[in-house]
Amino acid sequence: xxxxxxxxxxxxxxxxxxxxxxxxxxxxxxxxxxxxxxxxxxxxxxxxxxxxxxxxxxxxxxxxxxxxxxxxxxxxxxxxxxxxxxxxxxxxxxxxxxxxxxxxxxxxxxxxxxxxxxxxxxxxxxxxxxxxxxxxxxxxxxxxxxxxxxxxxxxxxxxxxxxxxxxxxxxxxxxxxxxxxxxxxxxxxxxxxxxxxxxxxxxxxxxxxxxxxxxxxxxxxxxxxxxxxxxxxxxxxxxxxxxxxxxxxxxxxxxxxxxxxxxxxxxxxxxxxxxxxxxxxxxxxxxxxxxxxxxxxxxxxxxxxxxxxxxxxxxxxxxxxxxxxxxxxxxxxxxxxxxxxxxxxxxxxxxxxxxxxxxxx
Amino acid sequence: xxxxxxxxxxxxxxxxxxxxxxxxxxxxxxxxxxxxxxxxxxxxxxxxxxxxxxxxxxxxxxxxxxxxxxxxxxxxxxxxxxxxxxxxxxxxxxxxxxxxxxxxxxxxxxxxxxxxxxxxxxxxxxxxxxxxxxxxxxxxxxxxxxxxxxxxxxxxxxxxxxxxxxxxxxxxxxxxxxxxxxxxxxxxxxxxxxxxxxxxxxxxxxxxxxxxxxxxxxxxxxxxx
Numbered sequence: 381x382x383x384x385x386x387x388x389x390x391x392x393x394x395x396x397x398x399x400x401x402x403x404x405x406x407x408x409x410x411x412x413x414x415x416x417x418x419x420x421x422x423x424x425x426x427x428x429x430x431x432x433x434x435x436x437x438x439x440x441x442x443x444x445x446x447x448x449x450x451x452x453x454x455x456x457x458x459x460x461x462x463x464x465x466x467x468x469x470x471x472x473x474x475x476x477x478x479x480x481x482x483x484x485x486x487x488x489x490x491x492x493x494x495x496x497x498x499x500x501x502x503x504x505x506x507x508x509x510x511x512x513x514x515x516x517x518x519x520x521x522x523x524x525x526x527x528x529x530x531x532x533x534x535x536x537x538x539x540x541x542x543x544x545x546x547x548x549x550x551x552x553x554x555x556x557x558x559x560x561x562x563x564x565x566x567x568x569x570x571x572x573x574x575x576x577x578x579x580x581x582x583x584x585x586x587x588x589x590x591x592x593x594x595x596x597x598x599x600x601x602x603x604x605x606x607x608x609x610x611x612x613x614x615x616x617x618x619x620x621x622x623x624x625x626x627x628x629x630x631x632x633x634x635x636x637x638x639x640x641x642x643x644x645x646x647x648x649x650x651x652x653x654x655x656x657x658x659x660x661x662x663x664x665x666x667x668x669x670x671x672x673x674x675x676x677x678x679x680x681x682x683x684x685x686x687x688x689x690x691x692x693x694x695x696x697x698x699x700x701x702x703x704x705x706x707x708x709x710x711x712x713x714x715x716x717x718x719x720x721x722x723x724x725x726x727x728x729x730x731x732x733x734x735x736x737x738x739x740x741x
Numbered sequence: 742x743x744x745x746x747x748x749x750x751x752x753x754x755x756x757x758x759x760x761x762x763x764x765x766x767x768x769x770x771x772x773x774x775x776x777x778x779x780x781x782x783x784x785x786x787x788x789x790x791x792x793x794x795x796x797x798x799x800x801x802x803x804x805x806x807x808x809x810x811x812x813x814x815x816x817x818x819x820x821x822x823x824x825x826x827x828x829x830x831x832x833x834x835x836x837x838x839x840x841x842x843x844x845x846x847x848x849x850x851x852x853x854x855x856x857x858x859x860x861x862x863x864x865x866x867x868x869x870x871x872x873x874x875x876x877x878x879x880x881x882x883x884x885x886x887x888x889x890x891x892x893x894x895x896x897x898x899x900x901x902x903x904x905x906x907x908x909x910x911x912x913x914x915x916x917x918x919x920x921x922x923x924x925x926x927x928x929x930x931x932x933x934x935x936x937x938x939x940x941x942x943x944x945x946x947x948x949x950x951x952x953x954x955x956x957x958x959x960x961x962x963x964x965x966x
Contacts, residue, residue: 427860453863466861470879479875480865529865 383533383565387423387433387443396420396430396589406559406566408580408597410573410612416589417569418463421535424567425460426453437532437565459531459564463538465522467510473497473521474506480529496524499558516547523558533565540575552578573614577601585609607739610652617658617708621651621738629738634696634707639673641733646740657735658710660692661728662720674733677726681706690717694729743936745912746920750897753828753916757835758893761843764836765888769847770873788841795838799905802834806906831907831914838902839895843888850884851877886954894947898940 381404389396396416400407409417422428424435426442429450435443442451467476477496481489497506500520510518519539526534539555540548556579559566570576576583577597584594587608593600604610607618619633623644631638631651638651660678681700682693693706700706710729720727772784790798806824807813813823824830854877862872878885900918907914909923917940924933 425860425864427863453860454866454868456864457866458864460861460864462857462861464857466855466857468858468861468876468880479862479867482867482871525865 381563381565382436382438383424383567384434384436385420385424387420387430387435389419389423389428389430389432391419394589396423398584398586398589398591400584400591400594402565402567402582404563404565405581406568406579408576408583409567409569409586410571410576410583411586411592412571412612415586417571417586418537420586421460421537421567421569424533425458425535426451426456427460457529457532459526459529459534461519461522461526461534461536461539464542465510465518467513467518467521467525469510472507472509473502473513476510476521477525477528479525492528496528499527500524501554514547515543516551519543519551520554523555527558527562531564533567534559534562536566536568538569538571540570540572548575555579573601573612585612587612604652604737604739607650607652607741610737610739614654615652615737616655618650618652618739619707620648622648636676636696638731638736639733640736640738642738644738649741650739652737652739653708653731653735655691655709655711657732658694658708658712659730659732660694660710660712660716660720661730662723663725663727672730674731676729676731678729679725680727689713692717696729699725743915743917743920743924743932746915746917746936747939749912749915750917753831753835754893754896756832757839757896758843758889760832760836761839761892762885762889765840765843765847765892766885768840769844769851769888770877772844772848773851787844790838791841795899795901796905798838799834799902802830802837802902803906806830806833825906826908826910826914828907828913831903834902834906835896835899838899839892842895843892846884846888846891847881848884850881850887853884854880883954887951890947890951894944897943 382401384401386399387396394414394416396419398416398420409420411417419428423430423443430443430445432445433443434441434445437456441447441449442456443449468479471479474493474497478489478493481492484492497503500523502517502520502524505513505517505521510521513521519542523539536555540552543551552575559579568576568579570579580597582595583597583600585592585600585608592612593605593609600609601613604613604615610618619631621629621631621638621644623629624637627643628637628639629644629651630636640651676696678694678696679699680692681695682703684691689711692710692712693703694708694710695706696708708729708731768787772780772787803825804810805812806816808817808823816822816824816829820829824833858876858880859872862876867875897916898918899916900922903914903916903919907916909915909919915923917936921933921936921940924930924936
């Protein structure tokens with residue numbers, strides 16, 4: 381099982397130039413909207429024609445601009461799951477699933493439809509029209525319809541984005557089970573990093589139409605190679621940085637000096653830290669632990685609450701003049717927050733050296 | 742009440758609607774899905790009969806089908822006579838005159854089909870023809886019905902083009918509208934009245950059918966209260 385993609389396409393104000401390869405393990409295409417994820421998927425499916433490049437699936441050339449090969453979408457055997465599912469509204473669930481089986485015998489068609497209906501838990505719904513299905517059911521029908529044709533590769537375009545949050549968990553589990561038994565290549569397009577992380581083994585990060593990083597998911601989350609990748613993987617705090625003679629760095633946007641765990645070779649660049657890696661302590665901690673490194677006095681500029689956590693917009697070194705005057709966002713659990721919220725500011729903030737990323741420009 | 746004229750009008754309208762169903766669908770499909778830069782020129786030509794006075798259109802068709810022009814020479818050598826003042830000539834003129842009334846609703850119907858459904862059909866291995874028959878056409882059935890009924894009703898009611906191209910030959914080109922005109926000219930108001938009522942009722946039911954079908958087509962599968 382292999383899928384090799386190398387395509388370039390220019391459209392008004394946007395240039396796509398991506399190159400990646402995958403095997404049987406699900407590959408996540410992660411990137412913000414407008415990064416070229418959907419266009420890449422459509423090009424692989426044969427719905428867009430790249431200006432240049434090559435698409436090879438299991439050794440079969442589907443597209444090659446040099447050899448003037450462009451296999452039409454209907455012959456590519458790609459199972460494409462559309463973002464809004466694109467179910468045929470005038471056909472029942474069973475008819476939708478059977479749609480791609482027009483060239484197989486009636487008995488084989490029946491068998492395959494029944495198989496998909498059982499696998500997708502759609503038994504009571506076969507005679508329904510899509511308008512009478514819930515979002516989750518529609519998604520299962522769309523996936524069943526794609527799988528019924530026995531596709532050589534599965535292309536999933538943000539399969540959960542149209543669903544209510546409470547449905548996503550169960551459907552995602554079901555999708556992971558389906559993908560575990562599916563034998564072809566899978567591409568999973570998402571802008572949700574946690575979702576991509578759970579579903580995929582390897583991840584390609586797209587930014588502005590280019591591959592910003594690719595590799596095993598743990599690697600990409602632990603060591604994002606560039607600032608775009610750090611951003612896509614959910615990192616919120618950045619500062620310009622330059623190396624100081626003593627080996628530490630100066631974070632110019634945060635107005636502080638930081639010790640770092642890894643040598644910062646390509647100065648200048650950026651330093652970054654994830655919001656949940658920032659620790660905030662009561663003021664006495666600051667006084668008692670001054671011997672620790674990267675501890676700074678900080679003031680609260682603004683605060684937003686979620687059920688279990690709070691996000692604190694914090695300013696280092698000086699009290700903020702308004703609620704937008706902050707350096708970093710820290711995410712802490714409610715119980716921690718309760719321990720220092722009523723104490724006088726400044727509080728103590730730790731930007732632990734081993735949590736800092738150093739990103740060359 | 743001139744049943745001969747009514748039957749002739751019905752025959753003409755059925756033929757026109759049938760021909761436009763066959764000819765209008767491909768034209769509408771092309772207009773909807775073509776990416777040609779100069780497509781608007783074709784759209785403008787198709788829409789011409791809407792704005793041209795029927796007499797102008799009829800005049801060109803009359804001259805075009807006459808013995809001095811290509812189409813006229815063709816028919817002369819094929820049928821031994823030219824087309825003006827025959828049922829064939831009237832049919833050709835009516836098809837041209839009603840073309841936009843079929844093509845535009847067809848195209849609007851195709852246009853209303855979500856592109857992603859068409860793309861989904863392709864990725865599921867369907868050919869263009871299968872995609873048309875199983876996805877595009879069923880989802881634009883309202884446009885298809887509208888186009889057929891409009892071209893049918895429009896043909897029943899046409900006057901200027903018929904007079905220019907067909908003249909007024911009983912059983913050959915004297916349609917209902919010409920017949921009413923004739924009766925009024927002869928001060929035969931009772932006969933004109935009867936035929937006019939028939940035409941009025943017919944037009945009403947044709948339009949009611951369009952609106953009724955459009956609603957039903959939607960309610961079949963979108964329909965839950």
